[in-house]
Structures are given as C-alpha cells and as structure tokens.
Amino acid sequence: MSLTLSLHTLPDVPIEADxxxxxxLNNVNEAALSALTIFHGKEQVMLGDFFKVQGKYDxxxxxxxxxxxxxxxxxxxxxxxxxISGNVGAxxxxxxxxxEIIVEGNAGDWIASEMIGGRVIVKGNAGHMVxxxxxxxxxxxxxxxxxxHGNARNETGNAMRHGLIVVGGNSExxxxxxxxxxxxxxxGEMGIRSGAGMKRGTILSMHKAEMLxxxxxxxxxxxxxxxxxxxxxxxYGLQIDDAQLNGNxxxxxxxxxxxxxxxxxxxxx
Amino acid sequence: MKINSTEIIDTFAEAFKMYGSRAIxxxxxxxxxxxxxxxxxxxxxxxxxxxCEAGIEQELPADKTLDxxxxxxxxxxxxxxxxxxxRLMERIGQCVMTCPTTACYNGLTSDNTVAVxxxxxxxxxxxxxSKVLGNHHLWRIPVMDGEFLVExxxxxxxxxxxxxxxxxxxxxxxxxxxxxxxxxxxxxIPGIILPFPNGVVRSGSxxxxxxxSLIASTNDAYCPTLRGAAATSLVPSTSNCVLExxxxxxxxxxxxxxxxxxxxxxxxxxxxxxxxxxxxGNLGQFHLHLxxxxxxx
Numbered sequence: 001m002s003l004t005l006s007l008h009t010l011p012d013v014p015i016e017a018d019x020x021x022x023x024x025l026n027n028v029n030e031a032a033l034s035a036l037t038i039f040h041g042k043e044q045v046m047l048g049d050f051f052k053v054q055g056k057y058d059x060x061x062x063x064x065x066x067x068x069x070x071x072x073x074x075x076x077x078x079x080x081x082x083x084i085s086g087n088v089g090a091x092x093x094x095x096x097x098x099x100e101i102i103v104e105g106n107a108g109d110w111i112a113s114e115m116i117g118g119r120v121i122v123k124g125n126a127g128h129m130v131x132x133x134x135x136x137x138x139x140x141x142x143x144x145x146x147x148x149h150g151n152a153r154n155e156t157g158n159a160m161r162h163g164l165i166v167v168g169g170n171s172e173x174x175x176x177x178x179x180x181x182x183x184x185x186x187x188g189e190m191g192i193r194s195g196a197g198m199k200r201g202t203i204l205s206m207h208k209a210e211m212l213x214x215x216x217x218x219x220x221x222x223x224x225x226x227x228x229x230x231x232x233x234x235x236y237g238l239q240i241d242d243a244q245l246n247g248n249x250x251x252x253x254x255x256x257x258x259x260x261x262x263x264x265x266x267x268x269x
Numbered sequence: 270m271k272i273n274s275t276e277i278i279d280t281f282a283e284a285f286k287m288y289g290s291r292a293i294x295x296x297x298x299x300x301x302x303x304x305x306x307x308x309x310x311x312x313x314x315x316x317x318x319x320x321c322e323a324g325i326e327q328e329l330p331a332d333k334t335l336d337x338x339x340x341x342x343x344x345x346x347x348x349x350x351x352x353x354x355x356r357l358m359e360r361i362g363q364c365v366m367t368c369p370t371t372a373c374y375n376g377l378t379s380d381n382t383v384a385v386x387x388x389x390x391x392x393x394x395x396x397x398x399s400k401v402l403g404n405h406h407l408w409r410i411p412v413m414d415g416e417f418l419v420e421x422x423x424x425x426x427x428x429x430x431x432x433x434x435x436x437x438x439x440x441x442x443x444x445x446x447x448x449x450x451x452x453x454x455x456x457x458i459p460g461i462i463l464p465f466p467n468g469v470v471r472s473g474s475x476x477x478x479x480x481x482s483l484i485a486s487t488n489d490a491y492c493p494t495l496r497g498a499a500a501t502s503l504v505p506s507t508s509n510c511v512l513e514x515x516x517x518x519x520x521x522x523x524x525x526x527x528x529x530x531x532x533x534x535x536x537x538x539x540x541x542x543x544x545x546x547x548x549x550g551n552l553g554q555f556h557l558h559l560x561x562x563x564x565x566x
Contacts, residue, residue, distance in 0.1 A: 143401075222415065224370075224416060225416070227336040227338065228405075232403065
C-alpha cells in the first residue's frame with residue numbers, strides 16, 4: 001500500500017512542507033510520519049496536525065485535499081513519485097533531481113525552480129517562474145521535464161540551462177527570459193518580450209508572437225527535431241495535430257544583446 | 270539429411286565474433302531514406318577489403334521512428350569498437366548527412382557507445398545546437414536544406430559475422446533462383462544483414478594464396494571449373510554452380526534462424542547440396558552446424 005496523506009485541516013497561512021519528499025520518508029512508520037516537523041507560518045507543528053497519514057512509503061506518495069497553501073512539496077526529491085489529487089502551492093519540486101510529481105489540479109509559483117532532473121506534470125495551470133532561477137541565482141532549471149497542460153504565468157523558464165518545459169495553454173510575459181539553453185514549447189500564445197536576454201536555447205510557439213527588435217528573422221523551414229519533440233510530448237496527452245507535426249516554422253534568432261544563439265520558432269503553416 | 274531432394278551436408282559454418290551497431294535513417298519520404306541507406310551500405314561487403322560489413326536490415330514505418338517519418342534500419346559490423354566508431358562517422362557523415370531531408374538515430378541500446386554526432390557536429394562550425402530529450406542526445410547541424418539531426422552516440426554490442434551457406438545447383442540459373450529465394454527469406458529475420466550484392470556472393474574465398482602478398486584467394490574447392498584441376502574439389506559431378514550467402518547478425522540466434530529459413534527456401538528442385546564454409550573449426554568462435562539448426566525448429 002502506498003503512503004497517503006490527506007489534508008484534514010486547512011492552514012491559515014502557508015505551510016512549509018519540504019519533509020513531504022520521497023527521499024525522506026523511506027522506512028518511516030505512520031506514527032513517526034505524523035510527528036514530522038513542518039512550519040505553519042513561523043510556528044513549528046507536526047505533520048499530523050494537518051494531515052491524516054495512512055500506509056507506508058513504497059515508492060509513491062498520494063496527497064489529497066486543497067494543498068494551495070502547502071509549499072515545497074517534493075522539494076529536492078531524487079526518485080519515486082508524488083501524486084497530488086488537487087491544487088498545490090509554490091515551490092513544488094524545487095531543486096528536484098529525479099522522480100516524478102503529478103498534479104491533478106493547479107500549481108502555484110516557482111514550481112520545479114532550479115530543478116536538475118526528473119519530471120513534473122501539472123494537469124491544470126501553473127503560476128509564475130516555472131522552472132526558473134531564484135532571484136540572485138544565475139541558473140534556473142538544469143535538466144528534467146515540466147509539462148503543464150494549462151497556462152503558465154510570467155517568466156516561464158527564467159535562466160533555464162537544460163531540459164524541457166511544455167505549456168499546453170498560454171504563457172504570459174517574458175517566456176524564456178535570460179534563457180541559457182534548453183527548450184520551451186508553448187502550444188498556446190505567448191505574452192510580450194519572449195526570449196529577452198536569451199543566450200541559447202529554443203522557444204517554440206504555435207502562434208504568432210510579438211518579437212523584440214533584437215531578434216532577426218532567419219527563415220521559414222521544417223525542423224526535423226521539432227517533429228521529435230512534438231511526437232514526444234504528444235505521448236503526455238497534449239494536443240498536437242498533423243499540421244503542426246508536418247508544418248513549417250519561422251525561425252527568429254536572438255537575443256542580439258546577448259550571444260545571438262537562441263531561437264524562437266513560430267508555427268507558420 | 271535432406272530437405273525435399275536437396276542434401277544438407279553434415280558440416281558447420283564457422284563464424285567470428287564481431288561488433289555490431291544499428292543506425293536508423295529517416296527522411297521526408299521512404300525513397301530518400303532508402304537512398305541514404307543504400308549509399309551508407311555501399312562498398313561494405315567484407316571486412317577484409319572494406320573495413321566493415323553493412324547492410325539494410327529493414328524498412329521502418331513512420332510510426333516506428335523517433336521523428337515519425339519513414340525510416341530504414343542499417344546494421345554495420347566491424348572487428349572492434351573503435352572500427353565501428355570510425356566507419357559510422359565516415360559513412361553517416363558522407364552518405365547520410367549529405368542526403369536531403371535525412372536524420373540519423375542510434376538504434377541499439379548498449380553500455381558500449383561510440384561518438385558519431387558528437388564528432389560530426391564540428392561540421393556545424395560552431396552553429397551546431399545540442400538537444401537532449403529523454404534518453405536521446407541529438408545534434409542539429411545546419412545544412413543547406415535546413416538541419417541534419419544526428420544522435421550524439423551509437424550503441425555497440427557483441428555480434429556474429431560470417432555465418433554462411435553454400436548452395437550447389439545443377440546450373441547457374443537454378444542456383445541463382447534458389448539463392449535469391451533464400452536471401453529473400455533470410456531478410457525477414459530481424460537483427461541480420463546479408464552484406465553482399467543482393468545478399469549473394471559468387472567469389473567465395475579461402476584463407477591464403479600461392480601469392481605471398483594475398484591473405485585470401487578464390488575458394489578453388491568450390492569452383493566448378495576447377496574440378497579435376499584443384500587439389501581438392503567439393504563440387505559433386507551433378508553440380509555446375511555454387512553460390513554463397515554470408516550472414517552477419519547482432520546475435521547467434523538471429524544468424525542461426527536466418528540460416529534455417531535460408532536452407533528451407535533454397536532447397537528447390539535442381540539444388541543438389543547445401544553446405545557451409547569453415548576453416549576446420551580453428552579460427553571462428555562460433556560453429557553453426559547445419560543439421561542442428563534444422564533440427565532446432
């Protein structure tokens with residue numbers, strides 16, 4: 001039986017729950033799990049004060065309830081799986097290096113920020129700074145995959161260096177800002193200033209986008225690797241039609257204020 | 270032992286340990302993928318003269334390839350891992366990268382790998398782009414029709430080279446027809462190639478020569494024109510043509526299965542004997558006994 005945590009009391013203020021991590025719950029029984037320390041605002045409380053604990057960790061944790069105010073779930077995890085049946089708060093999977101987190105609802109800001117590996121799947125929407133770098137940090141996401149079926153807000157993939165971010169809906173402003181490398185695919189529309197300050201990497205959108213003047217149009221072509229990526233993300237249930245798979249894409253090169261080795265691909269026809 | 274009226278000689282094919290790799294070539298159309306595959310597997314009949322042996326394993330439908338385009342699977346064999354790396358880099362660089370719309374992916378999972386895209390990327394002169402997706406590390410090399418996509422490294426595994434059948438028939442026409450049927454049947458087996466033209470070789474060789482500079486020379490024992498002249502002739506008086514099929518495979522089971530279906534297909538009226546070439550069992554690591562292979566079905 002996998003470990004199930006059910007939220008029985010809604011917190012008044014956000015809870016810091018980085019103890020809910022696959023790496024930290026091996027061979028821990030229910031009583032010991034309930035006694036684990038979490039922070040409710042500035043107060044130290046026990047996990048059992050907010051969660052009903054059932055079962056034992058066997059590689060998978062199921063978490064139930066409205067977790068919008070639960071932060072840092074799965075932060076730093078290196079393996080296993082966390083399944084969240086509802087919404088979840090900020091910093092989900094921050095710095096994770098392996099394993100998988102699946103969110104059936106929406107996720108807050110900073111999900112998988114500075115992640116190194118593993119996979120985060122959000123069936124709903126995500127907040128700001130998906131896979132981003134913390135303020136003052138030079139590098140965001142360095143590997144792994146973030147799949148968001150819905151929309152994402154500002155600065156998706158801020159300073160990312162490696163990995164893949166997919167947004168099934170729209171992304172807001174500054175998508176891929178200061179990007180170093182890696183790939184961001186937005187199946188919907190992007191906000192303004194996409195790719196601002198990017199050095200390398202790819203931002204792909206299925207819609208026209210307002211380009212910064214420091215980006216140069218290169219050509220309209222059919223990149224084979226896009227087929228590889230679109231075929232890959234189709235396996236996650238994202239809607240990719242044959243026209244997108246077989247289509248042509250405008251290639252814009254930038255950002256000229258940086259290395260000018262990044263690219264924004266926009267579906268053309 | 271007989272299959273139909275064809276005698277299966279109680280002997281064995283002597284095969285050698287080689288190293289094998291698999292390249293998956295895709296393109297916008299099946300024809301372009303095949304053009305690249307044929308170019309890549311050209312002049313790769315024998316490791317003695319060509320440094321590698323290569324052939325087309327099978328065509329792949331679009332839903333079986335990484336980029337969902339029509340593909341062709343190519344197997345390439347060499348005597349060592351380093352040789353695989355060099356030959357793959359040369360042949361993918363010269364024959365696949367040059368062919369419009371193609372991409373080339375690794376088709377073999379193995380702990381041993383050789384850098385291919387990791388070397389070819391330098392053709393991009395600094396404009397190449399690395400992409401990592403799942404277990405695939407790909408290089409995008411800018412070329413004049415867009416980009417050539419090639420995998421960073423290719424897997425290499427232990428393999429078997431030099432499985433063979435000798436088909437002895439009453440005349441050239443009959444023997445050729447039987448060899449063709451055998452080759453067609455053998456190509457249906459995954460994991461093997463027949464490296465010679467259309468899968469059939471007429472110039473079987475023996476080790477050594479009267480000329481000191483040659484390491485191999487014509488297999489006089491199986492040349493019907495030399496019956497009575499050569500020191501030993503293994504061509505019975507009822508046969509006037511001998512054709513050989515050489516098989517390289519990724520494992521011994523695939524090679525044996527190919528030999529089995531090949532013998533079944535070749536045993537037609539007018540085919541007097543099916544036998545196999547060996548060196549007395551002292552050189553090759555694998556002894557593929559014809560009777561045992563047939564009985565294993």
